[in-house]
Amino acid sequence: MEIELQYFDGCPSWRILDERLRSVLDAAGRTEAISYVRVETGEDAERLQFQGSPTILIDGRDPFDAPGMGFGLTCRLYRTPAGMAGSPTTEQLVAVIV
Secondary structure, three states: OOEEEEEOOOOOHHHHHHHHHHHHHHHOOOOOOEEEEEOOOHHHHHHHOOOOEOEEEEOOEOOOOOOOOOOOOOEOOEEEOOEEEOOOOHHHHHHHHO
């Protein structure tokens, strides 16, 4: 499994997702490395079809894809059981990784 975390420096939520992602991988005994892609420009965002920071890709696919969202340097929001948040919950990550 290939895991890529796309982010931009101005978004604080990518670090939360990174911590949760590492926790899920560790708890599951998974050894996959996380590749980090810093998105720096609007052109990069368009080219990568970056829906906002943070975005996680698993085997090149966004398991939290939100059709209709534009691409750009923006903080991304995720639907969670507790409402909108800057990162998927640990449970949501387990569902797409384990």
